Amino acid sequence: MSESLLKVRDLKMHFPVKEGIFLRASKFNKAVDGVSLDIAPGETLGLVGESGCGKSTLGRCITRLYQPTAGSIEFRDQDITHLGSNALKPQRQHIQMIFQDPMESLNSRHTVGDIIQEPLIVQNIGDRASRAKRVLELLNIVGLPARSVTRYPFEFSGGQRQRIGIARALALNPKLVICDEPVSALDVSIQSQILNLLIELQQEFNLSYLFIAHDLAVVKHISDRIAIMYLGKIVESGRSEEIYRNAQHPYTQSLIAAIPVPDPHRKVQRQIISGDVPSPIAPPSGCTFHPRCPSAMSRCSQDIPHLDSPMTDKSHLVSCHLMD
Amino acid sequence: MLTLNPQTQKKLRRFRGIKRGYYSFLILVGLMLLTSIGELLVNNRALLVSYDDTWYFPTYADFHPGTDFGLTYGYETNYRDLQQTFEQADNGDFVIMPLIPYSAFENHAPGGIYKPLPPSLELKHYLGTDTTSRDILARLFYGTRIALMFSIAFMVWVYVIGISIGCAMGYFGGVFDLIFQRLIEIWSNIPFLYTVIIVFSVIPSTFAVATRIGILLTVMVLFSWPGMTYYMRTETYKEKTRDYISAARIIGASHSRIIFNHILPNVMSTLVTYMPFTIVGAIGAITALDFLGFGLPAPTPSLGELLKQGTANLRTAPWIVTSAFLTLVTLLTLVTFIGEAVRESFDPKKFTVYK
Secondary structure (H helix, E strand, C coil): CCCCCEEEEEEEEEEEEEECCCCEEEEEEEEEEEEEEEECCCCEEEEECCCCCCHHHHHHHHCCCCCCCEEEEEECCEECCCCCHHHHHHHHCCEEEECCCHHHHCCCCCCHHHHHHHHHHHCCCCCHHHHHHHHHHHHHHCCCCHHHHHCCHHHCCHHHHHHHHHHHHHCCCCCEEEEECCCCCCCHHHHHHHHHHHHHHHHHHCCEEEEEECCHHHHHHHCCEEEEEECCEEEEEEEHHHHHHCCCCHHHHHHHHCCCCCCCCCCCCCCCCCCCCCCCCCCCCCCCCHHHCCCCCHHHHCCCCCCECCCCCCCCEECCHHHC | CCCCCHHHHHHHHHHHHCHHHHHHHHHHHHHHHHHHCHHHCECCCCCEEEECCEEECCCCCCCCEHHHHCCCCCCECCHHHHHHHHHHHCCCCEEECCCECCCCCCCCCCCCCCCCCCCECCCCECCCECCCCCEHHHHHHHHHHHHHHHHHHHHHHHHHHHHHHHHHHHHHCHHHHHHHHHHHHHHCCCCHHHHHHHHHHHCCCCCCHHHHHHHHHHHHHHHHHHHHHHHHHHHHHHHHCCHHHHHHHHCCCCHHHHHHHHHHHHHHHHHHHHHHHHHHHHHHHHHHHHHHCCCCCCCCCCHHHHHHHHHHCCCCCHHHHHHHHHHHHHHHHHHHHHHHHHHHHCCHHHCCCCC
16 A cells, blocks of 8 residues: 555544533534544545534544544644644645535635635745736636636636635645535536546646545545545445445445436335434444444444454455454 | 725615615715815804905914904904904905804803804804804804714724724634623623713813813723624624635634634625714714713813703703704714615625525
8 A cells, every 4th residue: 555645543523512601511522533544645535424424524623624632643744633823834735625615615705816816825825926827827727717817706606616616725736635525515417527627636636635525426436445434433444446346334335225326227225224313422332323223233232343354355444343 | 906896896886876875975974074174164263364465364373363463462363353344444455254253162242241142144143152152053063073073983993992802702712702701791781871970070170172082982982892892703703614714724824814804804794884873873972971961071062062051041042952953863864874775785685695
């Protein structure tokens, strides 16, 4: 396995739930509870899970929008978990983010030109003329006309706005881009355009993606490896084809069974999991999936399973007692 | 070159489209321009004195003793008398007086007894005089000017302090927010009126009038900024969690850049909407304080002081309260109309793309 660009080890993000008049933290929302993952240069790791499973929180921890409670984030062999804002600033050039809702993530009071060149201004790159040139170059890369520079975000369609967001993320020539559900707010017809753009950009600039999504079909299109998250933990991870062909965890199996297939005659045995995701404030004992698991055993509610590689493909990790 | 955001341009266009508010705005701006050159319109000093073929412009000069114009006294020239003297002498000298040839501080009692005179075209007291024979129109004019200047200064200070602290509370949150919230809660429980009474009974009357106005302004601002922090704090909290702020943080933007480039421009429209109403509140407050006798120190011309005189002499001199009341109502109506038009044209629901 090649040298990894990003190494996350046992990352925990516990948000305090404040109560009472003194706002004491009496409970913790364990949004991310012990996640380890690696991303190699030029690789895409798809991160999939239901709403509220902590996948976005994980992305925001890696970009240090949140200060993780425990664990470590290593980027190019440098531990960035506890860097102060001054030490972190040069590292920020290399880790950028694309957001879910492009309208929310673009300041509606700034022109597109201002938005795209802001990273360059903040990081003190180039003079006025070279920045203007770079903005045009970036607009060209993401497929927007040069006259967009003086326009405002609300004058664009959803897909175009997402292109603006991508141009901003690319402005600093990052190594790693966290894509936080970048297509789930877009029309289906636009989704594939944006996905194809992301794939082209990855090849052109040798980018690594952490691609967060709740839709396995979207992730399948773009990912080299996939990690499935449930309630703050990774329950299964492995190479993309391996996961689709040979999913082991009951949760992954039900997610894959839920992917719609464009064939009206195909009958599938749906594996429906009932109920909602339990509260991460008071997660179930043992395996957190056991209350919804179709094949739960008695030990599932007592012992906590650990990620293990029970398969012949050693990169395929599963966290389930069924594997023992 | 300042280019306005098309959304802002749209708002301004909408504001111009709301005729009532737009014309109120034009009238108020005109009024403010007029009062700013007030010394040329309402003054007991002449605009122009031509004496011995020399021209004098006493309006903004400091002092011309009567001897300058061949009179017998060494104190400040009475230009109205000078005008009559020149007319009688008829030797080419002349005096041009402003439209209203009285100052706001001058007791002009033709009979030598201080008493309210009814409006009189002949004496050029177009709205009469008050109980100490001062011209009411002059006092209304300068009273309006002081009320407007005072409330604009008040608004600026309340905004500067309220925005800074409110924004810091919302942006930094946590312990800082908690401490300031409790401080503000305690602070806003101190009764404003008693504080004003105590402060003004403590400071010596030897202080210059300008200093005393400054102290009054300070006290009023100190008691009014917490209201501003409530809006700013919640607005900042709201904006802070939006993704464009996250995007700015990811590129490494500093706190000051995020506050000044991102948060403040986005909460500006809310703040602009409150401005006219803050001014209405300030004019109302200062008039009420003047009416009670704890406001602007005498002999500063003020609407509240005229209202007080007027209500005290309602039967004998009804013209005092009438003109003061009408001026106050007009002023407040103008600002309220502007405020309503601003609020309507800045209504975010009209433009926002968010659902």
